[in-house]
Amino acid sequence: MASLALSEDTLALFTEGIAGRYFHIKATDEFSNNRNLAYDAAAAQGMDALYLPEHVDAPDQSCYRVLIMEQLGLRECDTFSFRMRKALETIPQLQARYIEPKGASVRTGDFFLLFGSFDQPSLAAELFNLLEQARVQGHLLRTYPGLHRHMTSYHQHLLESVGIDGGPLNRGHRHLWGERIPGVQWQDLTTSLDDLAHPGTTVYDSVAALCNHYDEVSGAYVISEQRPYAVQEESLPDWLNRDQRIEEWEEALDDLEQRAMAVEMLEAEDMQAQRGDTNDAAVREAEVDIKSIVDERDTLKRRIDMERSSVQHALGADRSGARSYRYDEWDYLQRRYLTHWCRVYEETLIGEDSDEVAPLTEAIRHFQPIVQKQLEQIRPTGLQRVSRVADGDELDLNAIIEARQDIRAGTSPSERFYSRKERMHRDVCAIFLVDLSASTDDPIEPPEPFDWSEYDENADENLRDPWFSGEADEFDDEPKRKIIDVQREAMVVMASSLDALGDAYGIYGFSGYGKDCVEVYVAKEPNEGFSHKTLLAIAAMQPKRSTRMGPAIRHATHKLMQSGHAMKVLMVISDGFPQDSDYGPERGNHDYGVQDTSMALKEAQQKGVESFCVTVDRSGQDYLRQMCPDSRYLVIEEIADLPDQLSKVYTALTGR
């Protein structure tokens, strides 16, 4: 029995290597959460993910590679670039069958149109899949010869486990899996399958074969009622096909825009040339021309927007920029780990708003001297001269004298008579994990209730509606400082000071919603330098959703372990207890989350990561005591102290 959890990470890397881009490797169970898209095949793919079964009843793990290659093969063979219009132009058999369905628009999916041309659309789709499989299999065996033995063994397993029903589809699949029975029925179909495996075939050859064999194949099945091809909103290949079509439209849009610009420029030149000239017929003609181009462009733009939002709605948000990992979770009620329970998406934060940076640079100016002074205490500064070494930039005088004495005395001298400067290394890597839950949007201090006791109705400023006046006062106030503001400031101050210290440090934010979507936002990786980009990224840290701490800590630990530094430090900065929609059996009960977080911190400790939790929640004492190892937490009473306190903690942790 092969299991996805065993080799998920390797498969993700394998896929990235082969495809040249990242795909999330997900279990089909995660996929079935999307109720729009039911798909019963062994494996499937979305825009940014490959879906594989959690367990396959196959002899070894290599079956997953076969499944992955079959999915990637569909992309390499351009299956999703099928266009109905081109098919109609090149395949007369299809033209003979095709009747444009009612309600079809430019946005109707091409596969929907294709299969709609047959009286049993879902059967046509199955036959098409079989033919494409033959084509992809041929391509894979040519391009990846090493896949042959894994494919053969997986197919052998399929031949043994899937029964024979005598139908043409079953026969076709068994043929692809390597079953050769001479003289049996459906020779034409299997010959077509073999032909499609040859080099140079395209998706249109498969469609032509579909038209040729459909009647014969459908005659073999007794079908009581017409089974439609998946409704437009349900077919996964159709959506992928439509996703690709957007790219083509975008190219067309670029083209149109360039034309529009060219015409506009021409027109401007004409206008200049004809200024004062009363012959405006040419001008009008140019106007008509540009108007039609601009109209066309706008229509296309609208269509692209609409299509993109439908595709996103159907396939879910595109997370191709993120990477994802699965982590276990500790269920304290059952006292066991739930394996591969949470999916963590790691995304890079990219800030663009330079205005947001101003308060941060102000914070650096204000706090950095204090923090820097703290941190300097731990720095073994500069270079040290090491004497009596075999190789160095200066002769060591004492050693020379000794050597001379030895020579005079007739003994052999030591050869270590150089000295050299050596830099003292500090090999620390720290990760700051900042809670970006929705509650960090709260103001630092609750607003003072307005004192109405001295309310004077006749006072000058209150001549207008008193309610309005009260609100106007609030508007006049400085915008309230929020917890997130202080967190951001603390991070930039730490960042700029640590940069001077020379330690490697990363800054991550975390949030998310539900176990399948824990988000870790990377503002700075430990191996990056501190730059304006870092400031922008920290400024882009925004309050998001929940606080599922366990997986975020496990992910940060994982990253620290990969960093390869001798000392690893993890600092968690939060504003409350861990909480998420399905973090524990009851929503109101935080024990589950606290226990899981505590376990994640223990795991980190076991792996040699020094962890520390800082919270700005004044009631934090209660749960932090349960969550963290002794003396590894701090409750900050006055949130403005955060930068100062952080640096103290950091000094204490790493300055040994």
Add this chain to the structure above:
Amino acid sequence: MSQAVNFFAAETEPYYLPLQDEVEIFRAAYSARLPVLLKGPTGCGKTRFVEHMTWRLYRETANQLDVPLVTVSCHEDLTATDMVGRYLLKGDETVWTDGPLTRAVRTGAICYLDEIVEARKDTTVLIHSLTDHRRILPIDKTGELVQAHPEFLLVISYNPGYQSVLKDLKPSTRQRFVSLEFDYPGVEQEAAIIAHECGVEMNVAERLAVIGERVRNLKQHGFEEGVSTRLLIYAGELMSAGIAPRRAAEVAIVTAISDDATVQQAVADIVDVILP
């Protein structure tokens, strides 16, 4: 640390397959004595290119040197002293001995400083006066100012993606060089290089080149660099020495590029599906 290469004994041209116009540019830079900076990932052919160019250029000049190319592989502990020279104890005397850079400056060889960013900062400052119109090398320990030989040329290489920004060339250094960018060749060219270097069949070389292309997609995971052309050539050489292809790829490629078990497994899987 420093390595002198004598080609003229062998009389064979070091093989190099030009990918763009780098040969012409280097030749033009040499004739104007402009220092050259080679940028590119490890094992993509920078050193070979310098050897090749030295061989070609020094065949055409009258200055027949025994050591036309002095290569210094820089490392973290390489100081200015190591390059310029130092006092050695000889009997009762301390004797000054030139370092590789000084030797090249005096004789008019090409001095190639490989992976210059690895060296300590004081070395980069040393080369400043050598790379502008002055072309002098000050030796502060002896108080000597060495005027560079007319045929001396400084070539340095560095690898931008390799280390963090902490190890980057200063603009004041970088802007003294004509810079040539190198990258791994495309599949066809890389296959030709592999086939030439290790004498394997073209189809085997092509498979190795495809492995290179795909494994480089994984650049950022656990290993800073993709698999280099050099490693692919090693694999090919093992194959032509009779080692089974999978085993050769395993020892030359899979275990060489990363210590991370997951990455190793993924690379092994990629190799496994690509090799016949």
